[in-house]
Amino acid sequence: MRPETEADLADMIASASAPVCVRGGGTRGVHLDGTVLETGGLSGITLYEPGSLTLVAQAGTPLAEIEAALDAEGQRLAFEPMDHRGLLGTSGAPTIGGVVAANVSGPRRVSVGACRDFMLGVRYVDGAGVVVKNGGRVMKNVTGYDLVKLMSGSWGTLGVLTEVSLKVLPKPETAACVLIDGLSDADAMLAMAKALGSPFEVSGAAHIPVGLDGQPVTMLRIEGFAGSVAYRADQVAGLFGGMAVRVERDPDTVAKGWAWVRDVEAFHGQSGDVWRVSCTPTEAADLAARIGAEALLYDWGGGLVWARVAEGTDVRARLGAFDGHATLVRGSGQAKFPPDPAPIAALSRGLRARFDPKGILNTGLMG
Amino acid sequence: MQMPTPDANVLSRKAGIVARLQEVLPRDAVISDEMETRAYECDALTAYKCPPLAVVLPSSTEEVSAVLKVCHEMGVPVVPRGSGTSLAGGALPTADCVLLGVARMNDVLETDYDNRFIRVQTGRTNLSVTGAVEADGFFYAPDPSSQLACAIAGNIAMNSGGAHCLKYGVTTNNLMGVTMVQMDGTVMEIGGKHLDAGGYDLLGLVCGSEGQLGVVTEATLRILPKPEGARPVLMGFDSNEVAGACVADIIKAGVLPVAIEFMDRPCIEATEAFAKAGYPMCEALLIVEVEGSPAEIDEQLALILEIARRHNPVELREAKDADEAGRIWLGRKSAFGAMGQINDYMCLDGTIPVSELPYVLRRIGEMSKEYGLDVANVFHAGDGNMHPLILFDANKEGDLELCEAFGADILRLCVEVGGCLTGEHGVGIEKRDLMVDQFAPADLEAQMAVKDVFDPHWLLNPAKVFPLAASESRRSVALAAE
Numbered sequence: 001m002r003p004e005t006e007a008d009l010a011d012m013i014a015s016a017s018a019p020v021c022v023r024g025g026g027t028r029g030v031h032l033d034g035t036v037l038e039t040g041g042l043s044g045i046t047l048y049e050p051g052s053l054t055l056v057a058q059a060g061t062p063l064a065e066i067e068a069a070l071d072a073e074g075q076r077l078a079f080e081p082m083d084h085r086g087l088l089g090t091s092g093a094p095t096i097g098g099v100v101a102a103n104v105s106g107p108r109r110v111s112v113g114a115c116r117d118f119m120l121g122v123r124y125v126d127g128a129g130v131v132v133k134n135g136g137r138v139m140k141n142v143t144g145y146d147l148v149k150l151m152s153g154s155w156g157t158l159g160v161l162t163e164v165s166l167k168v169l170p171k172p173e174t175a176a177c178v179l180i181d182g183l184s185d186a187d188a189m190l191a192m193a194k195a196l197g198s199p200f201e202v203s204g205a206a207h208i209p210v211g212l213d214g215q216p217v218t219m220l221r222i223e224g225f226a227g228s229v230a231y232r233a234d235q236v237a238g239l240f241g242g243m244a245v246r247v248e249r250d251p252d253t254v255a256k257g258w259a260w261v262r263d264v265e266a267f268h269g270q271s272g273d274v275w276r277v278s279c280t281p282t283e284a285a286d287l288a289a290r291i292g293a294e295a296l297l298y299d300w301g302g303g304l305v306w307a308r309v310a311e312g313t314d315v316r317a318r319l320g321a322f323d324g325h326a327t328l329v330r331g332s333g334q335a336k337f338p339p340d341p342a343p344i345a346a347l348s349r350g351l352r353a354r355f356d357p358k359g360i361l362n363t364g365l366m367g
Numbered sequence: 368m369q370m371p372t373p374d375a376n377v378l379s380r381k382a383g384i385v386a387r388l389q390e391v392l393p394r395d396a397v398i399s400d401e402m403e404t405r406a407y408e409c410d411a412l413t414a415y416k417c418p419p420l421a422v423v424l425p426s427s428t429e430e431v432s433a434v435l436k437v438c439h440e441m442g443v444p445v446v447p448r449g450s451g452t453s454l455a456g457g458a459l460p461t462a463d464c465v466l467l468g469v470a471r472m473n474d475v476l477e478t479d480y481d482n483r484f485i486r487v488q489t490g491r492t493n494l495s496v497t498g499a500v501e502a503d504g505f506f507y508a509p510d511p512s513s514q515l516a517c518a519i520a521g522n523i524a525m526n527s528g529g530a531h532c533l534k535y536g537v538t539t540n541n542l543m544g545v546t547m548v549q550m551d552g553t554v555m556e557i558g559g560k561h562l563d564a565g566g567y568d569l570l571g572l573v574c575g576s577e578g579q580l581g582v583v584t585e586a587t588l589r590i591l592p593k594p595e596g597a598r599p600v601l602m603g604f605d606s607n608e609v610a611g612a613c614v615a616d617i618i619k620a621g622v623l624p625v626a627i628e629f630m631d632r633p634c635i636e637a638t639e640a641f642a643k644a645g646y647p648m649c650e651a652l653l654i655v656e657v658e659g660s661p662a663e664i665d666e667q668l669a670l671i672l673e674i675a676r677r678h679n680p681v682e683l684r685e686a687k688d689a690d691e692a693g694r695i696w697l698g699r700k701s702a703f704g705a706m707g708q709i710n711d712y713m714c715l716d717g718t719i720p721v722s723e724l725p726y727v728l729r730r731i732g733e734m735s736k737e738y739g740l741d742v743a744n745v746f747h748a749g750d751g752n753m754h755p756l757i758l759f760d761a762n763k764e765g766d767l768e769l770c771e772a773f774g775a776d777i778l779r780l781c782v783e784v785g786g787c788l789t790g791e792h793g794v795g796i797e798k799r800d801l802m803v804d805q806f807a808p809a810d811l812e813a814q815m816a817v818k819d820v821f822d823p824h825w826l827l828n829p830a831k832v833f834p835l836a837a838s839e840s841r842r843s844v845a846l847a848a849e
Contacts, residue, residue: 049720049721049722050618050619051614051615051616051618051619051721051722052615052618052720052721052722052751053618054720073619074619074621103563103568105563109562109563110562113536113540114562114563116568116571117536117539117540126813130809130812130813131809132809132810132813133806133807133810134810134813134814136785136786136787137720137785138718138719138720138750138751138752138785138786138787138790139532139533139718139750139751139752140528140532140537140718140747140750140751140752140790140791141718141787141789141790142525142526142528142537142575142789142790142791142792142793142794143787143788143789143794143798143802143805144794144802144805144806144810144811144814144832145572145575145576145814145817145818145832146526146539146571146572146574146575146576147572147813147814147817148571149539149568149570149571149572149574150567150568150569150571150572150817152568152571153563153564153567153568154567154568158567169623170618170619170620170621170622170623171621172621173621190481193480193481193482193483196483196592197480197481197483197505197592198592199504199592199593199594199595224663225663225666225667225670227662227663227666228659228660228662228663228666228667231660231662231663232660232663278561278562278563278565279561280482280559280560280561281481281482282479282481282482300562303561303562304562323559323560323561324559324560324561324565325561325565327565337565337566338565338566340565340566341555341556343549343553343554343555344555344557344566344569345566347569347820347821348566348567348569350820351567351816351817351820354816354817354819354820355813355816366566366567367566
């Protein structure tokens with residue numbers, strides 16, 4: 001199925017009686033039974049007002065088209081959505097609807113927020129074929145319940161997105177990266193906490209236990225106007241007297257380094273399952289040690305741990321109980337999404353039954 | 368504004384309900400005397416008053432759970448209340464409700480600077496959250512203007528904003544986790560010390576649900592390191608259009624000020640007469656504030672001033688020191704007090720796309736003449752959140768109704784240009800019946816379906832948010848069930 005309009009899509013869903021697998025660009029590794037429903041026919045930027053920091057686009061719009069339009073006005077999607085293709089070995093063109101449906105965010109999530117934090121409004125078709133809108137195109141809006149957040153990250157299980165409205169931000173003039181060499185995982189978590197707790201607006205904090213040269217490196221990104229970046233990079237470097245600190249000031253090199261972190265390039269082409277652990281940053285090193293991973297990468301100041309493990313490793317069992325959760329990003333044979341505690345699982349089931357009464361949307365995904 | 372007829376069955380069972388509540392709470396935590404419940408008869412929307420059946424003031428999540436269990440079993444509606452500062456009537460009781468106040472729950476439970484969060488009980492006031500961490504160089508970003516009095520519980524219920532949202536976002540962007548009690552007494556943890564939900568974003572759903580999905584008793588809030596410094600600049604223009612264009616140009620230039628505040632001539636005149644801040648008499652005034660080290664502030668302000676000069680300002684005033692900065696903010700911060708000196712006023716809260724600013728201000732001016740009521744505009748220009756203040760005389764017959772009709776027209780105008788009814792105050796009862804102007808029946812149905820899941824009998828704050836006609840069948844099913 002490939003609807004060309006929202007009304008077509010509503011008709012298709014209303015008359016569907018068997019499972020439907022919603023697909024944007026097909027790059028995020030969702031393989032389900034059912035008729036594939038491609039959103040690519042619903043494409044195009046509906047509205048873009050740089051002076052209002054607002055962009056509205058149909059859900060099937062290629063991400064690249066949106067990024068190009070923003071770039072032309074010196075703006076960007078500040079939540080830095082990850083590109084999953086290299087990690088998952090998928091092809092295709094990511095769509096904005098897919099980004100929103102999966103709440104895909106990158107390293108800047110730790111400072112500015114996730115995709116869901118930049119979502120202003122949605123239109124979607126629910127599982128009964130009813131068109132619903134929520135939110136709008138303005139930055140402050142508390143009119144009614146926030147279904148925008150609910151839809152962001154619901155992986156197409158509550159409705160098929162047809163249009164999304166986003167807050168965008170100015171692209172900074174330049175960027176620099178403070179690099180600390182040789183820290184243990186535990187020391188790196190403390191260093192990142194120190195940097196993120198400083199007033200110097202660190203916009204990314206990652207630790208790579210085995211860097212390109214085989215040695216550990218901790219990365220702290222600074223972005224903004226040139227004078228400000230130079231000043232803050234020096235101030236951040238100054239927080240780590242006695243350590244092996246360098247400052248990378250070439251913006252292209254900095255951008256490449258962070259794209260490498262964002263897309264977890266260290267794991268590309270390497271075998272094994274890949275897990276994503278969301279946790280309290282200062283607990284990250286201890287938790288990671290429990291996993292017994294073949295390779296690790298820490299983002300979000302430690303709040304996000306990427307782990308590459310031998311195929312079939314039950315990472316959830318190894319982690320035990322902790323504040324956070326683990327998601328299987330690449331691999332099979334285990335539940336992709338973490339199990340919810342009982343009261344939350346009951347509410348989630350209730351919501352799903354109401355939003356998708358026929359039980360046809362991305363059946364089998366998310367509990 | 369209509370409220371549903373109180374349920375006679377509940378009213379007749381008052382003694383029995385109070386007795387059950389006294390079984391699960393300490394004696395002084397249940398108030399049922401009619402003289403004393405009167406203290407809770409309204410929130411900051413003071414035009415509407417109604418004492419509740421009883422008031423409970425629990426001190427812990429366990430006590431909240433026990434109270435809700437009793438009310439659930441006995442079919443009694445519950446209206447949750449933070450500090451009662453809602454301008455939308457979010458905490459307005461009904462005669463047949465138990466009003467649940469969280470004011471006694473105001474402890475700081477945990478402070479963690481390495482992971483940048485604070486966990487508090489939700490009766491704690493907004494400003495005292497910052498107060499608990501500022502000596503260590505941190506702050507809690509959302510800053511509604513009632514921050515001295517308003518509680519975190521109410522901030523979460525209404526997804527409150529403030530003057531600095533352009534940079535830091537609103538409550539939902541700064542909330543990491545909650546302990547919430549459902550109407551049947553079930554206690555649950557949503558979110559926590561980590562970022563992002565593992566399943567559905569129920570935290571995002573609960574934030575801004577106006578106390579209709581559960582009672583939030585504890586909250587994990589994101590705290591941020593305080594910037595090195597901040598400095599405002601004041602600019603005056605001879606038309607709203609030019610001031611609006613200047614705001615758009617500043618944003619397009621890539622500067623992200625922490626605040627861009629806008630005042631129009633009626634507001635400037637009123638505040639000047641009241642606070643004598645030395646503001647220039649002009650059509651539109653902007654206060655733009657940026658943050659950082661002194662050199663960073665200079666860098667940003669140089670760019671902002673260059674843009675402002677291109678728009679031929681009638682006044683450009685930089686703050687050289689803290690005293691001058693204080694004077695720039697003085698008028699803005701006393702705007703509401705100044706209007707209160709002139710007359711009674713109603714404060715609206717619609718949001719519009721920033722590009723529609725000049726048109727909307729012109730239309731409000733025209734409508735002001737048609738209604739014969741004065742309006743002053745003061746608002747957060749960077750994010751389009753307007754606060755038109757309509758002046759009226761509460762003692763004059765029919766003036767409140769006229770003012771409400773005018774306000775409703777302004778809010779419809781906000782929706783018409785692509786905006787919304789409320790940017791940060793919430794729907795409550797105030798905008799409840801206007802929801803049909805912003806949402807189609809299917810849009811409201813989807814939202815009400817969420818309440819069905821969280822609170823199947825519609826006992827939590829039931830007469831708010833949704834037009835009474837739209838929610839009637841659900842509310843009457845709840846009553847019939849008893």
